[in-house]
Amino acid sequence: MVNKYIAMIPARGGSKSIHLKNIKEIAGQPLIYWSIDAAVNSKYIEKVYISTDSDEIKNVVLKYNKKNKEKIVVVDRSESSATDTATTEDVMLDFTSKVDYENMVFIQCTNPLITTEDINACVEIHPKFDSVLSTVVQKRFYWDLQKDGTIKEIGHDIRKRPRRQDWDGVLAENGSIYVISRENLLKGKCRLYGRIGTHIMNDDSYYEIDEPIDWLIIEEILKHKYKLKK
Numbered sequence: 274m275v276n277k278y279i280a281m282i283p284a285r286g287g288s289k290s291i292h293l294k295n296i297k298e299i300a301g302q303p304l305i306y307w308s309i310d311a312a313v314n315s316k317y318i319e320k321v322y323i324s325t326d327s328d329e330i331k332n333v334v335l336k337y338n339k340k341n342k343e344k345i346v347v348v349d350r351s352e353s354s355a356t357d358t359a360t361t362e363d364v365m366l367d368f369t370s371k372v373d374y375e376n377m378v379f380i381q382c383t384n385p386l387i388t389t390e391d392i393n394a395c396v397e398i399h400p401k402f403d404s405v406l407s408t409v410v411q412k413r414f415y416w417d418l419q420k421d422g423t424i425k426e427i428g429h430d431i432r433k434r435p436r437r438q439d440w441d442g443v444l445a446e447n448g449s450i451y452v453i454s455r456e457n458l459l460k461g462k463c464r465l466y467g468r469i470g471t472h473i474m475n476d477d478s479y480y481e482i483d484e485p486i487d488w489l490i491i492e493e494i495l496k497h498k499y500k501l502k503k
Contacts (some may be wrong), residue, residue: 276319278396279374280312282382283364284334285355286327291485295325295382296333299488300495303333307385313341314389317396318378324348324368326355342453348372357399362463369455379464382451383482385491386475386498391450396471399452405465407450409479412442444471447478 275278284295284305296303301356305323323334353359354367362485365379376399378392395405414434415427428443450472465503477494480487 276374278317278319278376278378278382279372280315280318280321280378280392281365281368282308282312282321282380283321283350283361283368283406284323284325284327284330284382284396285350285499286325286330287355287357291330291482291488293327294482294488299385299492300499304385305334305382306337308380308382308387308418309337309345310336310339311387312378313339313344313385315378315396318344320344320346320374322346322348322349322372324364326350326352342420349423349482353419353472365458365464369458372392373454376452379451379453379460381448384447384478385482385495386478386480391472391474391478395450395452398470398472402470403453403457403470404465405450405452405470406465407447407478408440408444408471409473409474409476410442411445411479412437414445439488444473445479447474449474449478449480489491 280328282305286293290298295305309321312318323345325331325347334345334347337345348368348371350364351367354363378396380387386421391407395407399405414429416424417427418424451464453466460466480491482488
């Protein structure tokens with residue numbers, strides 16, 4: 274029987290900015306465990322697949338020993354989808370060529386502030402749309418640098434700048450959760466397709482780990498959020 278909703282978490286071994294960051298300990302456990310925690314405890318997720326090219330990451334994932342650990346499956350990631358130039362879509366399509374499923378919840382382990390509630394919310398609205406992504410509200414004014422060195426406002430009028438409290442803001446993609454059916458992924462060859470819906474996450478989920486400074490910020494947020502001892 275094909276699983277209705279599965280989660281897929283990519284975990285490449287070749288991170289450049291922070292060596293093996295996906296399994297480096299943050300706020301008391303390997304980074305990837307935060308995403309696994311959120312996924313395995315979702316009532317909608319039947320299997321949680323970790324796609325990796327690294328034996329070290331595989332070994333850490335297989336040591337996960339919490340509730341619902343039986344949902345976890347490790348899948349080998351092809352060399353071509355684990356290069357520095359491989360796209361997210363390359364990873365998703367590589368995985369799809371190996372695993373049968375109906376709908377994928379794609380989760381980035383570099384966004385450890387994800388929660389089970391966020392995953393559930395994305396899945397619950399998915400039937401209304403062709404694909405879903407998570408976002409956060411940003412109340413900042415954006416500008417575009419022109420060729421002549423000047424800048425031009427994006428999405429706002431400098432003559433009608435609203436007060437922060439009177440402004441709904443704009444939605445920023447936080448790179449945390451994407452939901453799409455197998456059929457639509459193969460049609461569009463893209464993580465997003467057709468009519469796109471969104472689940473708005475908490476403001477702190479705007480942060481994701483790309484550089485060492487991000488690590489310091491997110492670790493402090495995690496400690497505060499879960500009241501962990503320093």
